[in-house]
Amino acid sequence: MNTLSHCGIRAENAFDGLGIRLRRLFSPDTGRSLIIPLDHAITMGPGGGLEQPRSIIEAAVLGKADAVMLRPGMVRCLSVSGAEGLGIILALTGRLASGVDHVLLNSVEYAAAQAADAVCGEFKFGSPGDLENARIIAELAERAHTMGLPVLVTVYSRPEALEKLGSDAYAHACRIAEEIGADVVKTSLPDDPAVISQCVESTSVPIVLAGGPPDASVDLEDFLRRAVDQGIGGAAIGRRAWAASKPVEAIRGLAAAVHGERAHV
Template sequence: MPSLPLAAPQIQTFGGFHIRRRRLFSPTTGKTLIIPLDHAITMGPAGGLENPRTVIEAAVGGKADAVMLRPGLVHSLAVPGAERLGVIMALTGRLATGVDHVLLNTVEYAAAHAADAVCGEFKFGSPGDLENARVIAALAERAHELGLPVLVTVYSRPEAVRQLGAGAYAHACRIAEEIGADFIKTSLPDDEDIIRQCVESTSVPIVLAGGPPDASTELTDFLGRAVRLGIGGAAIGRRAWAADKPVEAVRDLVTAVHGDRFDD
């Protein structure tokens, strides 16, 4: 008996999922530069986050590919040119204390607010990592039912690195993929072997968060080298909107991720 066509994967590949995903990644390079501005519920409206619209303006002016924010800040997208930005909505979070995230908004709410993708976060090695992973797995299932790509943010806690060594970074990325990530946001050290291992251990794009922990390493140099090793882009918040010249900072990051295609 001939097998039946797999309708669900076809819908995901050619329907809303594909349309939304292509708004997040450059059709020219296949990479992405995301400007997150979801930090204020933890760090407060300070350090460049006082006015979310100015962050959106910097993302537009610097030609970022996407922004990540929370559903309540959708009004900040009423900026000329923001219609070309991909929109990722962070649905998990924490306040000023603690480590682990909880689910704050639903996938349905994000979809109703024109999200192109949704994001959930967990820390590998934290006390609540298993429960957070379960929450994100359920979030990913629902998002895929609605045709929404899923970004999973995962950070390897020092406890995990002490226990597992350098392999903790690739382990964390693999967990993110296996619970439903279509792309992964993580922080990695400036170590080619670790970056290469993470890329080779997953089949979805990895975007780097925040830059190298070593302040002596130039962020744009680090990103350029990581992209050449197969990294799929970057998600940089503080080092963009807290810069003295945010538009120029975003443009420099875009060039580091995509090469010289925006040097016009």
């Protein structure tokens, strides 16, 4: 099982900058993490639940999330009470409303100055620009690791990759992310035990699930519990957390599912 306690921090670097910062992102009790991303507004616009970023941070604190993912300019929103206990992942690549491929928007050095515990870059396996995006992330990872900063790589398997490779595309995408420098892989997977198992077995870094299963009829908390049982290292849930009618309760339930606990309302 590739949770943090098994392979995310190796003995030789458990107490260097990389290991110390990774421990800020994952629960010391379970080796898993619930991350709340709120880096969507440059693409989606500041609506649909993103209007008040500080309220999302407050909900993450009260709901017992482990970390948040946001953009460097929004670090000021972490000034709410209790946010000092959250891991900080800063997304450095992005796009606007058009296209699918990312460019580098902020530097690793700037993220470090903004107190990042980790940095994030994204690519989409099978997109027209996937090779260039992989190169951008590989360079980002090199710079981050020289500064002791962990790297979370977000990767999604595009229809083009799935058409060509079938379900093997999911594990292939995760392995690409690891090989170009990911310490944590964030990806979206279907509710298919064989696919999840293949991804876990094909990587040696924690995988966190993004967004939940594509099929909205699947209960998200049940899905996460099953995935955790297969060795998934956590989840990164944005819209289905902060856009919920009761965000604190939604996050609390997701945290309980990730950490194998009962939600306390």
